[in-house]
Amino acid sequence: MKKILLFGLWLGACLPALAQTTPKPPITWKDVTNWKALSAFGGTQLSPDGQWMAYVLMSVAEGDADLIIQKTSDTTQYKYPIGAATFVPMSFSDDSRFFAFKVFPTAKEKKAAAKSPGKPLLEKAFLIELAGNKKTEFERVTSFAFNGEQSSHLALLLSPATPSAGPTAPKGRDLLLYDLGSGKTQNIGNISEMSFNKKGDWLALTIDANEKAGNGLQVRNMNTGVTTIIDSDKARYQSLNWTEKGDGLAALKGVKDDKYKTDVMSVVGVKNFATKPELTEYNPKKDSLNFPKGMKISPNRRPYWTEDLSRLFFGIHKEDLVKKDTKGTAKADTAKKATPAPKPVSDVEKLAKIKADTSIKSLDDLQKALAKIKTDSAKVAQRGGNVPNLSGATDDLDKPEVTVWNWQDKRLQSRQQVTEMQDKQFSFLAMYNGKKFTRLTDSTLLNINPAPKALYAIGLEDAAYELDASLDGQNYADVYVVDLKTGARTKVFEKYYLSGYASTPTPSQDGTKFLYAKDGHYYVYDIASKQSLNLTEKIPSSFVDTEDDHNVKKPMVPMLGWSTDSKYVLLRDLWDIWKLSVDGKEVVNLTKNGRQQKIRYTSRYKLDPEEKGINLKQPLYVRAYGEFTKKSGIALIEVDKKGNLIPGVKSLLWEDANIGNLSKAKKAAVYTFTRESFTDPTDFFVSKSEKLTDSKQVTKNTPDFNKFSWSSGVQLVDYVSDKGDTLQGALFLPANYTKGKKYPTIIYYYEKLSQTLNVYTNPSFSGTGWNPNVYTSNGYAVFIPDIVYKLNDPGMSAVWCVLPAVKAALKTGVIDETKMGIHGHSWGGYQTSFLITQTNMFKAAAAGAPLTDMVSMYNLIYKNSGTSNGQIFEASQGRLVAPWDNWEAYFRNSPLHHVKNIQTPLLLLHNDADGAVDFTQGIEYYTAIRRLKKPVALVQYKGENHGLAKLVNRKDYAIRMMEFFDYHLKGKPAPDWWQKGIDRLDMEDHLEKRIVFDK
Structure with missing residues (x-):
């Protein structure tokens, strides 16, 4: 009995030690779904007195967020669930007594609403009195603002009680004006815009009511509560803009005119608030002197006063007249709806129609039918018409859907299509000094940048060089100086190199x-x-x-x-x-x-x-x-x-460590900065010393961090490239690393990235499937070497840098040379696709959206921007001269050219809507490797661009890529999608098995 008791005492004493040494589990992709971390998009704020910090813990996937308000001097903390947010509007009052923020519908509510759309989901706003954590809640809030330096009121603009009936419907809504001292609320109706000046002693309001009754521009004196009507008309007022000092206000005033598609605008300005607000208005219809014909004031540029309140700046653009029919009636005013144009008939539909024609019973009949179509088309073309509609739906003639690309186009037609909306909204800068209108830009000088004090502006005009720039990527412009009082311009430099x-x-x-x-x-x-x-x-x-x-x-x-x-x-x-x-x-x-x-x-x-x-x-x-x-x-x-x-x-x-983001409280000597490392999440620290001594951590990032095992540390690897460049690589150790043991390793790269040695990466579903912290948590080492480039050898540069880097990293004893995989996306995907044609030292490779044929890629369009890849090749990332000046360089650096050398199993990600690297690049490479019967799988997500955007797709690819590497580098069972071909009839069942935690 005594022995048993002693053993029990020994066991009880050892249990804590055993518990402490029990390794934590690696993070799984299912765990990532529930991960919360500091928001990277405006998710932190320091109060003006430095006594409070607010920060948001955002879900990296699809969960709800929390807002934390933390006192910087002690442990006082308030926590609020704020729903499924991606960006959280929030603000301290200028006196640091209050904090306001928005609250959103939860992820569950959004999912339910998506399945049964109907009533819109509305957002809230919370107002917190910080001294006692007193919360005041406001329903259906779209935006809010404290009244600047005065901090006496909170204004909240509400969502409409009923949804808007269209673009021409009144935009007026209720505005709540909440008195922070008394807690009393005033409701002001029919407000479309509101804006406080910097001091907060004036509130500007635009009224937009039914039938424009009482529409106008008003200002409210926040000290007296008196509202002054500055202007009133059957018009729509918009684009409120205070001067920085808050002593001047500018806005636009639009009046409906049936001759135009949009309202006819005038510019209004208000000043002399200290005495009696004074209105200045410029209306081209009333004062057309010097105003260019065929133009109108643009609603797309916000007007503003100069600092000295002597001039108003605004935009002008071409008139948008309503087109008229042959009777001279405006089409927009006709009561009868125009017959919609017939849907264009595809070749497949034409073929189906021919097949359905019972009179076609032989090859001769078919040839006659085709000949008739051709003859009818020719007759129409001879009389200047279009090919007839073969669908039989109407006798109207179809218009050709044609785009003509001319060699003299300064911008490719594809570029013009991308910028079509931007071009339509473009406006020229103009000014009004109270007496005279002056146009400052035109077709010979499109854009200028007004310098401080509004004495001069600097303009860059590239029209003469735009064509060449679209070809070789080398940018030039003529530099102008514009006198902003007279509008006179002087060309300072010609063909200035940018x-x-x-x-x-x-x-x-x-x-x-x-x-x-x-x-x-x-x-x-x-x-x-x-x-x-x-x-x-x-x-x-x-x-x-x-x-x-x-x-x-x-x-x-x-x-x-x-x-x-x-x-x-x-x-x-x-x-x-x-x-x-x-x-x-x-x-x-x-x-x-x-x-x-x-x-x-x-x-x-x-x-x-x-x-x-x-x-x-x-x-x-x-x-x-x-x-x-x-x-x-x-x-x-x-x-x-x-x-x-x-x-x-x-x-x-x-x-x-990675230290940065230094900031200071607005009204106090309180400083904050961030610190992170690869193994320590990003957190904010506060110091009350200008020397940043005695700093204290105030945020608590990643609440679940300590539940899992993470990388055991980092190492720097020095190496020299084959061309003599002194470079470095960042080596990230696997979790629970044991010295002397070798580990499967992923080599990742994208130009120079060794500077990420001390950068923390949140576990997440990235658009490329890659996450170094998830891989190191799961027992992989990760090595990220630098690549520098030699002109005309972008692919070979990767060979000259990556292979020596890996050989140097092997000397650390961390990497298992028989279990190395490589991965990169986009330009990194290109390096991966090229490296496997030059070496067999890697056991597996994953390439996302790679360039594979430099010859064909040069002549393709970068669809996201509509520009030519040629200019990227010659002056940007491609680092090549034009192909006809060095064809050998293009072949030498094209993965496709060396495809026969591949022995490494390859996982390709390439999406059919990729607007950066055309889908055909992935297809070319895949079909070539497949033709050679080498192991390759192409993963294509329908409708996705260069990186994956949809969460379900990001989840899917992250799992697939790790399965791929786990099989090749860890010896785990091969996933079915890799081991066996995918039959289309089995695809639905195959996909059902994929996202195991998405239900």
């Missing part, structure tokens, strides 16, 4: 100068004197991005910005930040140690969202990144007692 957005002219804060790039140098141009000064020619550094391996001329490292006083610019080379005076007399390296210590100072943190330029009298916070250590952090450039920046940086945070 090597990227960094070379786009950038105006100073006083609007009198702009920075531009030319031949590898930065220049400043003084508008008044028309003089340029080279700012960088004497600096012992280069501001050219020499690591950009695209086929462009001297691409520049982007600037950081202009100083507030417009006397300095901050520039970056690849390592350091430089302060340059625009008179060329002062050059200072502010960071100093970047190049020496291989630290890249990549950006400056903008702590004041409303800043105008960089205040060089204040300390500068900059992000630091160790190019070869992958460490990151935040550094400070301090100022001396005289308010001058002190060259040299003080490191505040510097860790083996």
Whole structure:
């Protein structure tokens, strides 16, 4: 008995230790379905006083979200379920006493509504009084806003009580004005738009009622509660726009005219709020002097005042007249509905009609019928008509559905189709100064960018070079300066080379100068004197991005910005930040140690969202990144007692982690930043010190994280490419890694990605099927090497970089060289498709949406944009010259050209609606491999684009890809869809077995 008791005591003492050593399970795809994590889309907010942080835990799949309001100084926390949200409008009041947010229908409610559509699902808004967690709920809210700096009211615009009866129906709805002090609510009816100015002492309202009764523009004084009617008419008012200071308001006023498809617009502006609101209106119908014929004010551009309230800017576009019939009656006004055009008859339908014709009993009869069709068509063509409708539904003649592509088209017809709606909504910029209308842009200068202070605007006009750019991807434009008081324009540069957005002219804060790039140098141009000064020619550094391996001329490292006083610019080379005076007399390296210590100072943190330029009298916070250590952090450039920046940086945070997103509370010295690593989810930290000391974690990301096993850590792998480039790869260890044991490994790549060593990836169903954290949790190692490119050898560059990288990674002892798989999507899919033609070292490969034939791909259309792939090949990712200048390069780097070498089993993903890499690229490769009887499966999701969008498809492919690798690299049973062919008759049953947890 004593022995039994002793054994029981020993067992009880050991149980906690045994429990602690029991490994956690790997995450499964079923677990991913229920995963919640911090929203990446505007999902966090810090209160103006820094005492509260709000954040959203969003479902990565299809579940409901939670909103958390966390006090930054203690453990006080409020949690609210907010339904199935993708983006959550939320806001603190400016005095930090209240917090408002929207609440959405749940995922269950949305599914039920989708099955039986009828009553629309409405959204709510919650108002929280933070001191006591008092909640006030508002039904059917579409939008809300606190009244700016005053924080005395919350305005809520409600959904219509009954659904709108069409585009011309009144848009007026109820507006609730909730007094935050008294808790009393006022209902204001027939409001279509509402907007507070910045101070919150004025509320602008547009009225849109039935039969336009009482329609108008009104402003409410939030201090007195008095509402003033600024304008009233049988019109529709829209596009409210306050000046930044809140001392001016602009809007559009539309009046129906049966001659036009849309309302005829005029521009209204209001100012002098301090005394009595004063109305300015410009109506081209009443004041047509100088207004171009055939034009009208556009509803598609929001009007605005200049800062000094001297001019109104707005858009104009071509008239949209209602077409008239032969009797001169507007078609839109005819009471009788026009007979719909007959549906075009397909070849299949024509054939069916011929088959159904009982008079056709022999081949001769068929030939006669076809000849008759041909003769009838020819007769119609001779008299200028169209081919007759063969369906027999009507005697009307069909119009040809034809698009003519001409070699002189500046934009491909496919591009014009993609931008059709954008083109229809395009407007030219114009202005009105209270007396005179001035047109600022036209067909010879389409777009201008007004500089600060609205003295000048900078315009880039590429019409003369648009055709060439659509061919080879090299972009040029003529640069103009436009005087915004007179409308006079001056061409400053002709055929200015745009090597990227960094070379786009950038105006100073006083609007009198702009920075531009030319031949590898930065220049400043003084508008008044028309003089340029080279700012960088004497600096012992280069501001050219020499690591950009695209086929462009001297691409520049982007600037950081202009100083507030417009006397300095901050520039970056690849390592350091430089302060340059625009008179060329002062050059200072502010960071100093970047190049020496291989630290890249990549950006400056903008702590004041409303800043105008960089205040060089204040300390500068900059992000630091160790190019070869992958460490990151935040550094400070301090100022001396005289308010001058002190060259040299003080490191505040510097860790083996990914640190960033520094921000500051609006009204307090409270700072937040994010920290993450591959094995630690992204979380926000708060500090009340400007040196970021004593930081405290305030968010709790991924509530289920600790339930599962994750990667045991990361390693950096250094290697040298076959062409002598010093590169690195990121090696992610599998969960429960044991040193000395080798593991199945997935090699993944997309150009340079070793910088992701410390980047956390949420378990999710991505559009490509790939998730490194899910794979490492399930016992795989993951290796991500860098690829750099040589011109005319994009495929061979992968060979020259990836194979040496893998050989170097094998020396770590982590990777089982007999169980290596490779995967990439899009450009990475191309690398995968090419690598398996050059080596047999990989046991399995998965390629998503790959380019496979560079010759045919060059001449295809990038359907998502409507542009030619040729320009992408010659000036962007393709890194090739035109094929007729080097056919050998195209064949040498085409996976299809080497398809006979393939021994590696391949899983292909290619969707039939892929608008980036045409579906035919996947089909070409699949059919070639199949012809050679090599193991390959093509997974095609109907109607999907370049990446998978539908959740059910993302789930399906994620499971398939892991099954594929589990079979080839782990020895698990082969899935039926791989092991056996799929008979179409069995497809329904096959799909039923796939999504095992979707029901």
